[in-house]
Amino acid sequence: AESLHSCTGLLGIAAGSLLLAVHFYSSPSAAPLIPSTALGVLLLMLSALLAYAGIRRSLRNASLLVPLCLTLSAFWCGYGVILLLAGQGMLSDPGDARDALVPGLATLTLALLLVAVAGFLCGEPVLALLAATVALASAHEVALHCSSLGPSAVACGHLMVCLVGGYFALGRILYILSKGRVALPGTDLAEKKAREQSRGSVGGTNPFAAPGLLLNMLSAGVFCCRLLGLTPRLFLGHVPWLWAAGTYQIGLCVLSYRAMDVLMATAFGFTSILQFAAGYCLLHPTWQPEEPSLPTPLLVVFSILFAVLALFLSLQSPVDGLYLLVFVTYCIALACSPRGFFAGGPQGVAVAIFVASAVVALVHLYNVRARAKIPTGQGAVKALLARSSLLKFREGPDRHTPYLGYSKYADAEILAYACSVLASFALTTPGDPQAPLATVVIPWVVVAGGILKLLGGSVAFARGKTLESSAFILYAVMWTIWGLTRCGGLWGSARSFHAATGIVAFMLFNSFIVFCSLFLSVAWFFYSLAFMLIAASFLLDAIHALPAGYDIAASLTFGLVSFYCFLAALSSSTLEGCSLPMGGPVVRLGGVGARGNKCLHLPARKASSVKRIADILRDGGTCGIPTDTVYVLVAACSRPDAVEKAHRSKRQAQDRPMSLWISSLKQLEPAKHLFTPLLWDFMEAAWPSPISLVIPRGEWVDFLGMKDSAKYVGTPRSVAIRIPDCSVTTHLIDLVGPIVVTSANPTGEADTTHHNQVYAKLGDKVDAVLCGGPSPENIASTVVDCTRIDSGSIGFFRVGIIPKAQV
Numbered sequence: 001a002e003s004l005h006s007c008t009g010l011l012g013i014a015a016g017s018l019l020l021a022v023h024f025y026s027s028p029s030a031a032p033l034i035p036s037t038a039l040g041v042l043l044l045m046l047s048a049l050l051a052y053a054g055i056r057r058s059l060r061n062a063s064l065l066v067p068l069c070l071t072l073s074a075f076w077c078g079y080g081v082i083l084l085l086a087g088q089g090m091l092s093d094p095g096d097a098r099d100a101l102v103p104g105l106a107t108l109t110l111a112l113l114l115v116a117v118a119g120f121l122c123g124e125p126v127l128a129l130l131a132a133t134v135a136l137a138s139a140h141e142v143a144l145h146c147s148s149l150g151p152s153a154v155a156c157g158h159l160m161v162c163l164v165g166g167y168f169a170l171g172r173i174l175y176i177l178s179k180g181r182v183a184l185p186g187t188d189l190a191e192k193k194a195r196e197q198s199r200g201s202v203g204g205t206n207p208f209a210a211p212g213l214l215l216n217m218l219s220a221g222v223f224c225c226r227l228l229g230l231t232p233r234l235f236l237g238h239v240p241w242l243w244a245a246g247t248y249q250i251g252l253c254v255l256s257y258r259a260m261d262v263l264m265a266t267a268f269g270f271t272s273i274l275q276f277a278a279g280y281c282l283l284h285p286t287w288q289p290e291e292p293s294l295p296t297p298l299l300v301v302f303s304i305l306f307a308v309l310a311l312f313l314s315l316q317s318p319v320d321g322l323y324l325l326v327f328v329t330y331c332i333a334l335a336c337s338p339r340g341f342f343a344g345g346p347q348g349v350a351v352a353i354f355v356a357s358a359v360v361a362l363v364h365l366y367n368v369r370a371r372a373k374i375p376t377g378q379g380a381v382k383a384l385l386a387r388s389s390l391l392k393f394r395e396g397p398d399r400h401t402p403y404l405g406y407s408k409y410a411d412a413e414i415l416a417y418a419c420s421v422l423a424s425f426a427l428t429t430p431g432d433p434q435a436p437l438a439t440v441v442i443p444w445v446v447v448a449g450g451i452l453k454l455l456g457g458s459v460a461f462a463r464g465k466t467l468e469s470s471a472f473i474l475y476a477v478m479w480t481i482w483g484l485t486r487c488g489g490l491w492g493s494a495r496s497f498h499a500a501t502g503i504v505a506f507m508l509f510n511s512f513i514v515f516c517s518l519f520l521s522v523a524w525f526f527y528s529l530a531f532m533l534i535a536a537s538f539l540l541d542a543i544h545a546l547p548a549g550y551d552i553a554a555s556l557t558f559g560l561v562s563f564y565c566f567l568a569a570l571s572s573s574t575l576e577g578c579s580l581p582m583g584g585p586v587v588r589l590g591g592v593g594a595r596g597n598k599c600l601h602l603p604a605r606k607a608s609s610v611k612r613i614a615d616i617l618r619d620g621g622t623c624g625i626p627t628d629t630v631y632v633l634v635a636a637c638s639r640p641d642a643v644e645k646a647h648r649s650k651r652q653a654q655d656r657p658m659s660l661w662i663s664s665l666k667q668l669e670p671a672k673h674l675f676t677p678l679l680w681d682f683m684e685a686a687w688p689s690p691i692s693l694v695i696p697r698g699e700w701v702d703f704l705g706m707k708d709s710a711k712y713v714g715t716p717r718s719v720a721i722r723i724p725d726c727s728v729t730t731h732l733i734d735l736v737g738p739i740v741v742t743s744a745n746p747t748g749e750a751d752t753t754h755h756n757q758v759y760a761k762l763g764d765k766v767d768a769v770l771c772g773g774p775s776p777e778n779i780a781s782t783v784v785d786c787t788r789i790d791s792g793s794i795g796f797f798r799v800g801i802i803p804k805a806q807v
Contacts, residue, residue, distance in 0.1 A: 004176070005053050006053070006063075006065055006172060007173050009050060009053030009054065009068070009069040010130070010166075010168055010169035011165070011166070011169045012049040012050045012069070013068075013069075013072060013130065013161065014161070014163075014165030014169060016046040016050075016076060017137065017159070017161035017162040017165065018158070018159070018162040019034060019039060019042055019043070020039075020137075020155075020158040021155045021156075021158035021159040022155075023039050023155075024141075024151040024152070024154045024158065025152065025155040035087060036083045036084070036086045037087030038087075039083050040080040040082070040084035040086075041080065041084070042080075043079055043080035044076075044080040044081070046076060047072075047073040047076040047080060048073070050072055051069070051070060051073040051251070053069045054067075054068075054069030054070040055070075063124070063207075063368075064118060064122065064124050064127045064131075064365065064369060066207045066208070066211070067115055067207070067368075068112075068115050068127055068131055070211040070252070071112070071115070071211050071214045071215070072108075072112070074211075074244050074248040075104060075107075075108045075111075075244075078104050078241040079105075081244065082097070082101060082104075082237060082240050085100075085237065086100075090236065091236070091237050096235070096237055098145040099232065099233070099237060100235075100238060101237075102142060102145050102225060102231060103221045103238060103241060104218060104221070105141050105142045105145075106142050106221060106230070107217050107354075108134075108218075109135045109138040109139045110135075110217070110358065111135075111214045111217055111218070111358075111361075112131045112132070112134050112135035112138070113131075113132070113135045114358060114362050114365060115128070115131040116128045116132040116135060117362065118365035118366045118368075119131060121366060122366060122368075122370050123369070124369060126168050129164060130161070130165055133157070134161050136160070137154065137157030137160065137161050138157075140153050140154040140156075140157040141157075146230070167184070170184070205364070205367050205373075206264055206364075207259065207368055208256050208259060208261075209256070209261070209264050209364045210361050210364040210368065211252055212252045212253075212264070212267075212268045213357045213360055213361035214361050216249075217357045217358055218241055218244075218245045219241070219242050219246075219278065220353040220354040221354055222234070222242060222350075223341065223346070223350035223351075224351050224354050226347060227344065227347040227350070228351075235285070236282065236283060236286050238282055239279045239283050242276070242278050242279035242282065243279045245272075246273075246275035246276045246279065247272075249272035249275065250268075250269070250272050252265075252268050253265045253266075253268040253269045253452075253455065254409075254455060254459075256268060257409045257410045257412055257459055258408060261410070262411060262412075262414060262573055263313045263316055263320075264313075265410070266414050266415045267309060267320075269415045269418075269419075269455075270305065270306060270309070270418070271327065272447070273302075273422070273448050274330070276447045277294075277440055277443040277447075280292070280440060280442060280443045281294075281340055281342070281440060282341070284437065284438075284440075288438065290438065291339055291342055292340070292437070292438055292439060292440050293338070293340070293439050293440070294334055294335070294340040294439075294440050295426060295428075295429035295440065295444075296429075297425060297428055297429060298422065298426050298428075298429065298444055299335035300331075300332075301422065301425045302331045303328045303331035303335070305418050305421065305422070306325075306328045307325070308566075308570065310322070310323075310324035312570050312571070312574045314381070315381055315575075316378065317376045317377065318377030318378070318381060319363060319377055323356050323357075326356050327353070329349050330346060330349045330350070333346040334346050340440070392576040394573065394574055394575055408462065409459045409462050409463060410459075411460075411569070411573060412456040412459035412460060413456065413565075413569045414566060414569045414570050414573065415456050416453050416456030416457065416460070416472050417562050417563075417565040417566035417569055418566050419448040419452045419453045419456070420449065420453070420527075420531075420565075421563050422444050422448040422449065423444060423448050423449030423453075423479050424534065424555045424556070424558045424559035424562060425555065425559045426441050426445050426449075427445070427551065428555050428556065428559075429441070441483070445480075446483040448479075449475070449476065449480070449483065450477075450479045450480030451476070451480075453472050453473075453476035453479065454472070454476035454477075454480075456472050457469045457470070457471075457472030457476060460472055461473075467513065467517065467520055467524075468520075468524075470513065471513045471517075471524075471527075474506070474510065474513065477506075478506050478535065478538075481502075486541070499542045500539055500542040503535060503538050503542055506535055507535045507536070507539065510528060510531060510532055510535060511532070513528045514532060518585065518586040519585050519586075519588075521582045521585060522582065522586060523561075523564065523565055523568060523581075523583050524582070525586055527561050527565055530554075530557050530558040530561040530562075531558055533554035533557055534554050534558050536554065565582070567580050599759070599763050599764070599766050599767055599768055600612075600767065601759060601769045602770055602771060603772075604625075604626055604728050604770045604771055605772075607731075610731055610732050610735070612768075613625065613768055613770050614732055614735035616767050617635065617636040617639070617642070617732075617739070618638070618639070619639075620639045620641050620642045621642060621768065622634065622635045622646045622765075622767055623635075623766055623767060624762060624766050624768075624769040624770065625729060625772075626726070626728060626770060626773075626775065627729050628689075628724050628725040628777070629776075629777050629779065629780050629781050629800070630743065630744075630751040630753055630775050630777070630779075631743075631753065631755065631757070631758050632742065632743055632744050633646055633649070633741070633742050633743065633744040633762065634646070634661070635740045636738075636740075637704040637705055637706050637737060637738040637739060638736075638737055640706055640708060643658075643709035644709045644712060646658065646712075646740060647709075649766065657712075657713065657714050658712055658740050659692060659713070659714070659721060659722070659740070659741050659742070660713060660714075660719055660721040660738055660739070660740060661721070661722060661723070661733060661738065661739050662721065662722075662723055662738045663723060663729075663730040664734075665723075667733075668700065671700035674698050675695075675700065676789075678790055679790070682786065682789060686784075686807075687722060687723035688725040689723075689802065690722075690724070690780075690782065691781060691802050691807060692720045692722040692781050692782070692784065693721055693784050694718045694719070694785050694786055694787060695718065695719060695721060695786050695787065696717065696718055696787050697715070697717055701713075701714075704738050713740055720783060728772065732770075743780070746762075749761070752775075753774060754773065754774050755769050755770070755771035755773065777801050779801040780798065780800045781800045781802070782798060782800040782801060782803075782807060783798040783800070784796060784797075784807055794807075
């Protein structure tokens with residue numbers, strides 16, 4: 001599958017380069033073969049294809065194809081939008097197209113040269129050659145716009161890219177279709193795989209960090225070209241580069257959460273907001289002659305958020321932490337400049353961002369594939385923290401484990417809280433009510449409070465945080481609607497009953513969240529209650545009853561509470577034992593939430609998790625595990641104390657005795673002479689399957705080592721036993737030996753069909769839960785009475801998933 005994704009990426013690059021080659025070969029004629037509008041649409045389609053190829057690459061086998069595809073996809077996206085604008089006559093002046101394209105093309109040249117250098121250093125010559133040829137073609141296009149170089153030279157450059165990409169894509173496709181019998185020179189996937197295996201695993205690095213840094217180069221390059229005089233002005237044609245970088249960085253933010261890199265994901269969320277704000281400022285003069293003003297208090301708050309994030313990121317990677325300090329300077333420069341992004345001071349800082357992004361991106365590109373990595377200072381920080389008794393860096397496989405089960409994403413609450421801070425402080429400077437668009441508030445409210453908060457809510461939902469996700473999504477909708485209407489000029493001077501009704505509906509929803517937060521934590525209670533103050537200010541404004549200064553006070557209150565939650569979430573995700581408290585539940589319920597201890601939860605898809613569960617069982621613990629039917633609670637037969645513990649934790653009723661499970665009849669082989677031949681043959685024929693056989697109790701039970709705890713298993717006359725048809729369960733029994741089993745729910749309640757239910761019902765009574773997601777079946781096993789099988793009859797205590805006829 002990874003080879004097919006590589007072929008998709010290579011073919012996408014070759015196809016895009018072929019289109020550009022045809023375009024530039026025919027551009028001197030009066031009617032180009034591919035019009036600008038059509039070429040723009042095609043580049044947008046190919047950019048989506050390249051993004052797919054980059055995203056679908058395996059996280060375990062990081063390759064430079066990921067940054068190559070994602071970076072080129074973002075650049076072609078901006079390129080395609082500019083061609084669409086030119087084709088529709090929105091870049092009407094003769095030099096507009098040239099001024100719009102040069103910053104992105106120049107940055108693309110330097111960015112792909114970095115990828116090429118990293119490819120040659122890390123032993124990926126194919127991708128390095130491809131990146132170098134694309135960079136050469138982009139450099140030719142820059143020369144076309146800035147000198148007398150003809151379009152035929154640019155077409156030759158793109159044709160070279162097409163040939164290189166097409167050759168390697170064709171070679172890999174032939175290798176796959178011929179099953180290795182046909183391999184063009186340089187495209188033998190077997191040799192490539194052997195080199196990767198000899199190189200060993202180079203995991204631990206976020207493969208999406210480098211593309212995000214290269215996109216920071218793109219947004220900074222727009223302002224660098226203006227400061228250096230390569231472009232005479234900043235205008236509408238530069239917006240596609242900025243918004244393409246912002247859009248792709250939101251995507252890379254999600255992918256970084258997928259790579260379990262919380263801090264880098266948060267950093268990309270922050271920088272995407274800056275890029276959307278910069279694009280808005282360049283877009284504003286198209287309908288208003290004056291330049292928009294930036295809210296100074298908001299930028300000061302943003303610089304503080306950047307500084308705090310840089311401090312914590314320095315604990316993970318000092319190089320990345322120092323890099324974020326450049327954005328602190330950028331926000332301060334914007335706050336000190338009345339003209340904002342149009343001023344020379346922020347543009348000078350943009351040059352520093354461009355250089356710093358290039359250097360740090362090269363480090364990340366090299367460290368993704370190299371065995372001997374460039375040091376980023378992480379080892380020195382770990383050694384320093386090891387000497388401290390107060391600060392301890394949180395790391396290890398359980399660092400991002402959610403409260404219930406496991407998730408493919410790290411926690412996004414840090415970004416969600418930070419967006420609440422930005423959105424609330426943006427409302428403190430609404431500007432002129434008659435011209436709300438003249439103050440840059442919309443990007444901070446809509447992008448930060450809306451889009452990124454919706455992202456945080458979606459990730460929280462994926463991690464099983466139902467209340468938090470509901471709150472984040474509700475607040476995201478509220479910020480988006482209010483930002484577009486009240487702060488976006490759509491509100492006007494009119495107020496209506498309909499708007500007030502909608503706000504009341506939001507307040508009713510939030511009232512439910514405030515009530516539920518009483519059972520979550522003190523911080524969440526105040527967080528949701530403070531947003532109620534924001535919603536109340538919206539309502540009072542809608543009915544012309546807003547007291548002077550109330551909206552500012554409500555916004556500042558919500559912003560300060562959100563900032564505290566931001567600090568608490570950031571410290572708890574980074575440090576152990578030294579974090580700001582979120583507080584316990586205001587109202588406590590019985591069950592898991594009533595106690596402070598939480599059992600271990602491990603993903604069943606990992607063999608290491610099964611081994612860890614086996615160690616817990618051997619040490620006398622009890623665990624909840626998935627099976628071929630519903631979840632069960634188990635204990636090792638070799639630990640009588642654990643069997644008794646399982647009986648107590650389950651509050652087992654006398655009519656629902658515990659049963660025995662084995663992984664193979666070989667585990668009963670020493671006692672085979674105690675079974676009748678017919679019963680033994682029937683067990684061989686029936687297992688493995690979801691069929692439990694109730695067989696006569698006898699001396700064979702003593703062979704299992706339960707001693708006095710055997711009285712808790714079965715009845716005085718019979719015992720239920722089976723071999724489950726589940727590879728995870730049988731592998732666990734192979735490691736532990738025979739186990740005692742009972743359903744993972746308090747007696748009298750419904751069977752548990754998800755590890756979250758096991759955790760909620762028995763999480764404070766078991767030592768671990770093996771998380772396998774939803775049960776494959778919602779019906780329990782069939783229980784067959786074999787106590788009189790030798791007389792030619794069997795009965796059924798329960799008909800479950802296996803019908804009587806099949807038994």
